[in-house]
Amino acid sequence: MSETYYKPEDLKKFPAIADFQPELAKKFFDWYGPVFAEGALTAREKSLIALAVAHAVQCPYCIDAYTVDTMEKGVTEAQMMEAVHVAAAIRGGASLVHGVQMMNKAKKLGM
Numbered sequence: 001m002s003e004t005y006y007k008p009e010d011l012k013k014f015p016a017i018a019d020f021q022p023e024l025a026k027k028f029f030d031w032y033g034p035v036f037a038e039g040a041l042t043a044r045e046k047s048l049i050a051l052a053v054a055h056a057v058q059c060p061y062c063i064d065a066y067t068v069d070t071m072e073k074g075v076t077e078a079q080m081m082e083a084v085h086v087a088a089a090i091r092g093g094a095s096l097v098h099g100v101q102m103m104n105k106a107k108k109l110g111m
Contacts, residue, residue: 006060014061044073051080052087 018025036046047069054062070080 008064011061011064044070044075047073048075048079048083051075052083055084056087056091 015025015029017028036043036050041049047066050062051066051070054066067080
């Protein structure tokens with residue numbers, strides 16, 4: 001099996017982002033933690049949203065992390081896959097709606 005660019009063990013190194021810029025990393029982590037705390041949304045709901053967004057932005061580290069996190073919070077496989085489909089629908093729809101921009105330009109150039 002060939003080596004991949006993304007290595008699962010690198011996820012454990014995430015806190016090391018502070019090594020080169022500790023002040024900014026501290027600001028990030030001071031903000032990141034509370035984002036996922038209970039609020040208007042439950043921690044479970046936030047984790048499921050994070051899983052869907054992870055697929056939309058195609059971050060393998062985030063997909064791994066939030067697959068584990070959602071399962072630890074009691075999210076079922078069916079719920080996870082439904083969230084992935086929601087992300088895919090939004091991503092696909094966003095590409096299609098930008099087709100209007102192309103259509104507008106093509107119509108303008110065709111005149």
